[in-house]
Amino acid sequence: MRKVVLATALLLAGGAFAELSAQERGKGGDPERGKTVARQCVACHHLDKPDAKPTGPSLLGVWGRAAGTDPQYAAKYGPGIKESGVVWDNEEILDKYLENPQSVIKGSRMAFRLADPQKRADVIAYLKTLK
Numbered sequence: 001m002r003k004v005v006l007a008t009a010l011l012l013a014g015g016a017f018a019e020l021s022a023q024e025r026g027k028g029g030d031p032e033r034g035k036t037v038a039r040q041c042v043a044c045h046h047l048d049k050p051d052a053k054p055t056g057p058s059l060l061g062v063w064g065r066a067a068g069t070d071p072q073y074a075a076k077y078g079p080g081i082k083e084s085g086v087v088w089d090n091e092e093i094l095d096k097y098l099e100n101p102q103s104v105i106k107g108s109r110m111a112f113r114l115a116d117p118q119k120r121a122d123v124i125a126y127l128k129t130l131k
Helices: 002-024 031-043 091-099 117-127
Strands: none
Touching: 031 117, 091 117
16 A cells, blocks of 8 residues: 555656656746747837837737738738738747748748747747737
């Protein structure tokens, strides 16, 4: 009986350790940290003003929106993004785009790259909150 209890305790502790290790490795994003990182985005995008006219499209409501469809920015999109068929509802695609926009959408005008995978995860978590 003692061996079963000890084995169960070790399994439970191992699961908690695996969760902690995943967090330490940067799995998952934190929207609060993402909000801080997204301050870099406002150089070209707005995050909270639906009628603003920034250099890039609005990030308000971007999660779930098809690429190249922000009506306030419609005239400025290049053909690459309009014809991409990308919908910003996939963390993996958005992560790749934030790391290297040209690798996902040829002809994208976004020049900014976010190299840090944890910061990308945090920004994606934050973008999901912008409705």
